[in-house]
Amino acid sequence: MIYFKSTKSILLIILLFLITSCSNNSAMKPEDFKDKKPRLVIEEYLSGNVKAWGVLQNRSGKVTRQFSADLDGTWDGKQLILKEKFNWDDGEIQDREWKITKLDKNNYEGTAGDVVGKAKGYSYGSAFKFEYVLLVPVKGKEMKITFDDWIFKQDDRVAINRATMTKFGIKVAELTVVFVKD
Numbered sequence: 001m002i003y004f005k006s007t008k009s010i011l012l013i014i015l016l017f018l019i020t021s022c023s024n025n026s027a028m029k030p031e032d033f034k035d036k037k038p039r040l041v042i043e044e045y046l047s048g049n050v051k052a053w054g055v056l057q058n059r060s061g062k063v064t065r066q067f068s069a070d071l072d073g074t075w076d077g078k079q080l081i082l083k084e085k086f087n088w089d090d091g092e093i094q095d096r097e098w099k100i101t102k103l104d105k106n107n108y109e110g111t112a113g114d115v116v117g118k119a120k121g122y123s124y125g126s127a128f129k130f131e132y133v134l135l136v137p138v139k140g141k142e143m144k145i146t147f148d149d150w151i152f153k154q155d156d157r158v159a160i161n162r163a164t165m166t167k168f169g170i171k172v173a174e175l176t177v178v179f180v181k182d
Helices: 002-026
Strands: 048-058 061-077 080-090 093-102 107-111 115-124 127-138 141-153 157-168 172-181
Touching: 061 172, 093 115, 107 127, 141 172
Parallel strands: none
Antiparallel strands: 048 061, 048 172, 061 080, 080 093, 093 107, 107 115, 115 127, 127 141, 141 157, 157 172
């Protein structure tokens, strides 16, 4: 009996290792887009007024909420201050102010009032990846949700955003957003 339990535990560990190593090797990386055009320079694209429309889907793909948003960004040469105002289809209005600092050509850090710690940003070619933990209100409590957020520039005015939201490594929702620069 003890032999069976330890063998089962070892097999489970090996299986988890194989699953995580396979998924990490095939994962999309910001560097995959280094030669893609048009180039997305996030502090340029998000400076000024940008409109956005999006859908939130639960983990099975059902659209649960929709929104429109107004973004207003100001770049001072080192930091982007981005004010976001979301208008959700259920009447909720949500405001967020990002402070995104450019560390070097490809790396950024960001903070916002409902972000836990610092967001990490990576810019290569036509893509910008933003990783962060957001405090999301759920039934009167705040839940920590991890965002894997990708923005892909389509042309001078349009960018598409795809975000996967996870809790304990399990996908709980996805967000799709279209940005249009004024």
